[in-house]
Amino acid sequence: MSDLLHSTLRSNSSTNIAGMSSGAQTPAVPYSRPTSPGAGGNPIQIGFVGIGAMGALMAKNLANYRATHVPGSPAILVWNRTASKCEALLNELGPSKIRIAQALEQVATECDMIITNLANDEVIKSVFQQLAETLKDAPPQRNKIFIETSTIYPTLAGELDLLISSIPHCRLITSPVFGTPLVAASAQLVIVMSGDYRSKKEAAHTLVPAVGRKVIDLGGNLEKAPTFKLIGNSMILGTLEIFAESYTLAEKSGIASAEVHNLVKELFPAPGLIRYSERMSQNYFDASTGFSIDGGIKDASHIRRLTAVHNAPMPSIDIAHQHLITARAIHNSRVQAGKPTVEVLDWSGIVAGTRVAAGLDGFESPAGVVEEE
Known part of the structure; x- marks a missing residue:
């Protein structure tokens, strides 16, 4: 949400990822590329929940990037409580890049990767409860990654993990971002990640450089990135x-x-x-x-x-x-x-x-x- 840290990091290209030796160059994506991205090698279906001041820009950049760089990539499926924000994004980018979900349940069942960017902890918990309830009734048959990019209190990560980890093939990573809407518009966000390593690899190679310019890895504890x-x-x-x-x-x-x-x-x-x-x-x-x-x-x-x-x-x-x-x-x-x-x-x-x-x-x-x- 704020661009001070983004500006500071950008001015020092040798900034280190936690755990790297001093003087080592920080890669934009600190993971090797996944050997078998998506489901069966096919482009994954991405859902984006929360088309607000930040979310709309992140979803837009992601949709534009994938349309250009990921052949056969399906349109991003978006959902927002205020439907007009999704409609504005669809009108701007067109149906080849954006689809509007008719309900949150549609995002839960159709998407391989679900990115959330929401206003506060209460809304986030409510959305995840709805997603989890849908998937418990219709358990997924392949891997599904949830990427929570909002600014939350750290213990909420544990609550969300309890909801998601109880569902087969589902994984959660916390991935807050540093940057204002102006920074988000230029896809220069700094992305922080905690959680399952394999899921972080998938998420990082999806979001950089489409949405952000680098990832900082804080390990497996989901509370570390929000902290x-x-x-x-x-x-x-x-x-x-x-x-x-x-x-x-x-x-x-x-x-x-x-x-x-x-x-x-x-x-x-x-x-x-x-x-x-x-x-x-x-x-x-x-x-x-x-x-x-x-x-x-x-x-x-x-x-x-x-x-x-x-x-x-x-x-x-x-x-x-x-x-x-x-x-x-x-x-x-x-x-x-x-x-x-x-x-x-x-x-x-x-x-x-x-x-x-x-x-x-x-x-x-x-x-x-x-x-x-």
Whole structure:
């Protein structure tokens, strides 16, 4: 969902996979190609569940890539609770690349590989319960791989595995991704994987380079990839909090936001950081090309829960969580008053929380120098 880690990794081509010796080059796909991909050597049927801001772009890139690079590959079967999002994708790509499932049960029974990208843990668990119930009534006769790409709390992986592993020939891997919709659109996501080795091989060679640019393997424990994703997001969120506080102090002390942004570009020359800084400096908080504040609050809640379990305090995340909630409350009040600045607030809007705490306007901070009294 966030592109800070993506930007950092991209700037260092010698970044190591966990377990590799320092200085070793990280392959884009850290597995050999499966010797017998798919069912009987035929192209597999892929299903994609969750055609949201990220999912639609991932499904689109996957469909385009397979149509060009995998001869005879069937159209991607897509399903979303809001059917209009699937219809928009079908209209854009055509029936040779996209088919719309009439029900979630159709995805369960027809697909060899099912990729999910959904909003929150509750929705994910509900979807997997429906998939599992369908397959228990109609057990598959060949291998079926489930790839969960959302940001989840780690213990949910175990719950999902109990559902899936009880079904013959079914395997689950957790595979969260790093990157904003802008990164997803260019198929440059960084993909993290945990779970069954053979399934990871199949998934990695399906997703890279179609959807992402590299895979980081975290072993067989399904909880490791979701944990790693939360650790990465804690770095990004902590940086956003520092930026928000610095912009607020600059405004209070009479420093133009443009000057702060120029300093960010000098000190933190990572595209992801620069993009978030630019949003704060220009009061541009539209999540249509970013990451929603609701998603940020969900992730912050997961991170705080994880820090409590492991007795590893992250006070910066505690404060960031408060400021995210404050920013969302201000935005919601503007929506109710008929004065929204954007439809969906980006999590860079966290700066509204620090501004209000300092006695400033949340979303309409002047870009220029504050006049001295």
